[in-house]
């Protein structure tokens with residue numbers, strides 16, 4: 001498994017390639033990328049690489065991605081406790097989502113505490129009309145690409161979650177078979 005540093009090098013180098021391709025594509029007028037879209041992709045990619053790495057599932061100990069949060073690193077300790085290393089946190093679709101939901105939950109708690117002290121705070125900070133796909137899609141893409149590069153470097157396949165599920169099911173079925181008094185073909 002590559003170290004946090006190696007993951008960062010891989011992601012940073014790949015970002016260079018993506019950025020060069022995007023600039024070239026724009027110059028050739030093959031694609032149109034607005035500055036907001038470029039910024040959304042880059043910011044989410046950087047956050048995914050440096051702050052929301054799948055290896056936060058090790059945050060109960062000392063890990064690079066937790067150290068980057070500075071004194072706020074403790075926020076990720078429960079996440080590290082909740083998720084086993086390279087389990088659900090390292091799946092292709094749900095894994096990245098678990099960190100976003102967790103972060104959202106933490107922010108909601110902080111917001112709730114703050115608004116108790118300062119009732120004038122408005123939630124959410126952006127109105128529904130300010131959310132639109134023209135920047136949300138590049139944002140999601142930047143985040144997910146950064147996560148997938150980590151998983152590829154880890155040697156985790158896209159069907160990791162499904163295979164884990166099947167493995168668990170087989171284990172359960174084996175247990176049930178051993179517990180079952182009659183050895184019928186019921187569990188086959």
Ligand SMILES: [Zn+2]
Nearest residue numbers: 054055150154
């Ligand atoms: Zn990893």
